[in-house]
Amino acid sequence: MGIRVKSPGLLTTVQDTGRFGEYALGMPPSGAMDVFSYQVGNYLVGNEEGAASLEITYFGPELEFTEGAVIAVTGAEMPPKINGEEAPTWETLEVGEGDVLSFDYLKSGARSYLAVAGGIDVPLFMHSRSTYTLIGLGGHEGRALQEGDELKIGESRNGGGQVGKRVDDDHIPAYSRETELRVIIGLASYRLTEESMEEFLNTTWTVTPDADRVGYRYRGGELKFVEREQPAGAGSDPANVVDFGYPIGSIQVPGGVEPIVLMNDAVTGGGYATIGTVISADRDKLAQTKTNDKTRFRSVDLDEALKARKDRGEQMEEIKGSLT
Amino acid sequence: MGRSVETELPQARYSYGGDEFVFVELSEAMSLKVNFRAMAITNKLRDENIEGVTDICPSNASYMIRIDPDVLHPDELISRLKEIDEEVGDIHGFELNTRVVDVPVMIDDPWTHEALMRFRDRHQDPDSTDLEYSARINGYDSKEDFIEALLGSPWLVTMIGFVPGLPWCYQLVPPEEQIEVPKYVRPRTYTPERAFGFGGGFAVIYSVEGAGGYQLFGRSPVPVLDVQQRLPDFRDSIVFPKPGDIWNYRRIDREEFDRFEAEVEEGTFEYKKKDFVFHPDRALEDPHAYNEEILGVLYGD
Numbered sequence: 001m002g003i004r005v006k007s008p009g010l011l012t013t014v015q016d017t018g019r020f021g022e023y024a025l026g027m028p029p030s031g032a033m034d035v036f037s038y039q040v041g042n043y044l045v046g047n048e049e050g051a052a053s054l055e056i057t058y059f060g061p062e063l064e065f066t067e068g069a070v071i072a073v074t075g076a077e078m079p080p081k082i083n084g085e086e087a088p089t090w091e092t093l094e095v096g097e098g099d100v101l102s103f104d105y106l107k108s109g110a111r112s113y114l115a116v117a118g119g120i121d122v123p124l125f126m127h128s129r130s131t132y133t134l135i136g137l138g139g140h141e142g143r144a145l146q147e148g149d150e151l152k153i154g155e156s157r158n159g160g161g162q163v164g165k166r167v168d169d170d171h172i173p174a175y176s177r178e179t180e181l182r183v184i185i186g187l188a189s190y191r192l193t194e195e196s197m198e199e200f201l202n203t204t205w206t207v208t209p210d211a212d213r214v215g216y217r218y219r220g221g222e223l224k225f226v227e228r229e230q231p232a233g234a235g236s237d238p239a240n241v242v243d244f245g246y247p248i249g250s251i252q253v254p255g256g257v258e259p260i261v262l263m264n265d266a267v268t269g270g271g272y273a274t275i276g277t278v279i280s281a282d283r284d285k286l287a288q289t290k291t292n293d294k295t296r297f298r299s300v301d302l303d304e305a306l307k308a309r310k311d312r313g314e315q316m317e318e319i320k321g322s323l324t
Numbered sequence: 325m326g327r328s329v330e331t332e333l334p335q336a337r338y339s340y341g342g343d344e345f346v347f348v349e350l351s352e353a354m355s356l357k358v359n360f361r362a363m364a365i366t367n368k369l370r371d372e373n374i375e376g377v378t379d380i381c382p383s384n385a386s387y388m389i390r391i392d393p394d395v396l397h398p399d400e401l402i403s404r405l406k407e408i409d410e411e412v413g414d415i416h417g418f419e420l421n422t423r424v425v426d427v428p429v430m431i432d433d434p435w436t437h438e439a440l441m442r443f444r445d446r447h448q449d450p451d452s453t454d455l456e457y458s459a460r461i462n463g464y465d466s467k468e469d470f471i472e473a474l475l476g477s478p479w480l481v482t483m484i485g486f487v488p489g490l491p492w493c494y495q496l497v498p499p500e501e502q503i504e505v506p507k508y509v510r511p512r513t514y515t516p517e518r519a520f521g522f523g524g525g526f527a528v529i530y531s532v533e534g535a536g537g538y539q540l541f542g543r544s545p546v547p548v549l550d551v552q553q554r555l556p557d558f559r560d561s562i563v564f565p566k567p568g569d570i571w572n573y574r575r576i577d578r579e580e581f582d583r584f585e586a587e588v589e590e591g592t593f594e595y596k597k598k599d600f601v602f603h604p605d606r607a608l609e610d611p612h613a614y615n616e617e618i619l620g621v622l623y624g625d
Binding site: 020021022023024025026027126134135136137183184186187188190231232233234235236237240241242243244245247248249250267268269270271277278279280281302305306309310313 | 337340341342343344345347353355378379382385386387388390393397399483484485486488490494499502506523525526531532534549562563567
């Protein structure tokens with residue numbers, strides 16, 4: 001065995017990079033919401049790319065190690081404790097048989113990642129270990145962890161040699177209650193009036209309680225659609241379009257009052273007008289926001305999005321290099 | 325293809341879906357022709373095996389491509405897509421290797437009836453059922469006439485998604501015969517698995533239980549998604565429907581419903597289906613005559 005779940009926390013799931021290449025079947029990728037924190041966790045414990053970790057949301061679990069292990073906690077500031085004693089985040093730690101890992105209250109951010117040398121060993125489903133709870137597949141029995149679950153740990157490559165390594169302070173993100181997300185306006189943005197598009201970009205939106213792995217809903221403004229005779233097949237509501245695909249990170253505004261950013265476990269398509277997409281580099285930031293946090297959307301062009309993606313990739317390479 | 329052909333087609337909108345997606349809306353309005361174009365373009369792209377393309381998702385009147393922008397620049401893909409669009413043109417002569425499938429549905433079944441009654445307060449017309457309402461707003465005198473039209477012609481699977489395995493189906497009839505209904509005013513929080521629903525211009529089978537906003541007309545006894553891959557039709561994929569499939573929804577009674585369900589339970593159920601080379605030209609020229617032929621292939625010897 002490896003890890004026994006004494007209490008599961010609010011929502012703790014097994015996640016890896018995600019289940020890609022199945023979008024045309026209607027299968028969302030699932031996978032870690034904050035890819036940066038997830039990946040850096042794996043670097044810290046010396047894992048191969050793509051090893052599965054635990055994604056811990058808002059309130060942490062209590063986990064007993066039934067064998068010695070090398071671990072790291074990254075992401076949200078939810079201070080980990082080993083046998084009740086506070087332990088550092090963004091640092092490789094060693095735990096022994098019988099040690100209990102628990103978490104203090106969330107201080108900032110929303111999601112922590114527990115990486116374990118060797119990875120969480122659950123069966124692959126369609127080439128991924130990520131949990132997709134909506135239809136109950138992947139991860140540990142297709143669901144969030146429950147009290148009494150036992151998880152196996154995979155074979156470690158080089159966990160022992162990693163103990164004590166730490167991510168340079170410059171690379172540790174600070175999570176604020178106010179976030180700016182960069183978006184590329186497009187898709188069916190022609191459906192919004194010009195004034196409403198401006199309002200969308202000028203409004204400070206508040207994250208509602210509907211903020212999870214499926215998507216984040218916001219409130220704070222009211223957007224209007226361009227009046228038109230609805231085209232064949234679209235349905236009668238002005239927010240409706242002929243059902244089409246939704247990119248990950250895409251933003252839709254059903255009813256005009258609640259923009260929703262679709263995330264890793266979202267529906268892959270539907271009939272609501274989409275107006276733009278959060279760029280891939282900023283999905284990590286979004287994943288660390290929570291109910292009542294403030295968010296602004298800033299319009300960028302493709303070049304800026306690709307530059308941000310490249311910078312983030314280089315930063316991750318640099319971190320990886322410094323830890324191995 | 326000559327320029328004259330292109331000017332007849334609505335101008336496609338090419339758009340970035342962030343840095344990882346390219347979204348192409350061929351037309352704001354649904355039509356059989358636009359879906360044939362989406363299918364032809366995405367089939368062609370698939371054959372080209374371009375490095376950096378990770379997902380190719382044809383949809384009703386549009387399509388979406390997921391890419392790895394570290395390998396393939398979105399603009400590079402868009403230039404190629406524009407060329408393919410020209411090559412495909414107005415899809416004259418396009419052939420689709422597909423299959424015709426018999427899909428049993430029980431209309432007015434007890435399960436969707438229970439669900440739609442529970443959510444009357446979210447419906448346009450709380451005093452009638454979804455079927456009665458849809459029949460009325462589409463100008464049918466009776467529910468039975470409406471059901472006859474609904475099940476009288478086969479359907480094209482035009483998109484898969486929302487949740488895994490859910491097929492959107494558009495009927496193979498001329499535009500003036502297309503049925504259209506609004507979605508619920510506010511979506512239900514519950515829809516039974518395998519419910520046969522209708523929204524906008526599309527019929528669907530809900531692959532899993534869950535939220536939904538389509539009008540509920542009936543239920544299928546057989547799955548479109550089989551995560552355990554127990555049934556023979558799911559040996560290669562957990563999802564049965566494929567874009568381009570031609571489905572004939574066939575009305576069944578409770579007795580047949582129970583029999584099919586028992587076959588699914590035993591793991592012996594197989595969809596009745598035949599391979600078919602579909603010619604969109606013919607479906608656009610004389611759909612009713614072509615439909616007769618299609619159904620002959622499915623149910624004939």
